[in-house]
Amino acid sequence: MKLMKTEEAVGQVLCHDITQIIPGVTKDAVFRKGHIITKEDIPVLLSVGKEHIYIWEKDEHMLHENEAAQILYEMCRNDHMHPSAVKEGKIELIADCDGLFKVDREKLRKVNSLGEMMIATRHGNTFVKKGDKLAGTRIIPLVIEKEKMERAKEICNDGSILEIKPLQQKKAAILTTGSEVYHRRIQDKFTPVLVEKLKEYGSEVIFHEIYDDDHEAITKGCLSAIEQGAELVLCTGGMSVDPDDKTPLAIKNTGARIVSYGAPVLPVAMFLVSYYEYKDKTIPIVGLPGCVMYAKRTIFDLALPRLLADDFITADELALLGEGGLCLNCPVCTYPNCGFGKGW
Secondary structure, three states, rough: OOEEEEEOOOOOOOOOOEEEOOOOOEEEEEEEOOOOOOOOHHHHHHOOOOEEEEEEEOOOEEEEHHHEEEEHHHHHOOEEEEEEOOOOOEEEEEEEOEEEEOOOOHHHHHHOOOOOOOEEOOOEEEOOOOOOOOEEEEEEEOOOHHHHHHHHHOOOOEEEEEEEOOOOOEEEEEEEHHHHHHHHOOOOOOOHHHHHHHHHHHEEEEEEEEOOOOHHHHHHHHHHHOOOOOOOEEEEEEOOOOOOOOOHHHHHOOOOOEEEEOOOOOOOOOOOOEEEOOOEEEEEEEEOOOOHHHOOOOOOHHHHHHHHHHOOOOOOHHHEEEEEEOOOOOOOOOOOOOOOOOOO
């Protein structure tokens, strides 16, 4: 790479894209890397503020920004994603399918801590759709030492930074609990909410029963649903500290491994997630308090893609939801394009 006065660069080869920005109109390259500068190009280059310009000179110890961006892309890529064309030294990764987006935060931190290079991603543990932008890669200077990029590659020797886990179209069971519903004193308005949320991800309800506040009956219902083929069990109501609320005890008595009863998220702090081992499957059994029924977005919306992707939730991850776990109940909900639930 060599620095020259623009007016003296006719016949030389550009070593990077030259970007033109016209506010409200365009931000794009007027010339691409590899372009041979002509006399007619000089006024255009000067109009975008380029009185001096870098021209390409090959150095066996250095990598051009496009080559380095390709290496960073390779460190990120995994199944179900593809690259954009390289543009202005950047490569973006695009989702090839719907699924749960995962980011190895420690690897990402290590790469970005090396300096002179960057990988920026969207939040991990979130649902993405086919065609969504996942990440972008580039180096900061025009060229970078090959040795430094080799050090970056070593960070990802045991696996990529990014992953998409396709969602499974699971067969779900809904166990509606509460004497008020069981004795038909009020209408069950909880189940339709869950049916719609499951339908968003292509899952169907194969089992639905209503139970009194009888923990033994609820336990038997959970096990019966699993025996009938349920791959996800949702128990609604009975999750608070009132004496008639027996759902946590009922789930515990199934023999499921309780990950957590409670999470630092509002609304729906009294969320319970557990896993039940059945034959060769691990089946989530989840306790959902009444807030899920009326609040537009809750921890259930955060957890559901992970449950459907067979991405096991841990207590430590739930604890991380405290930062950003407060839904602001905006007059116009923009979820998931907001800060709610981005802590884990």
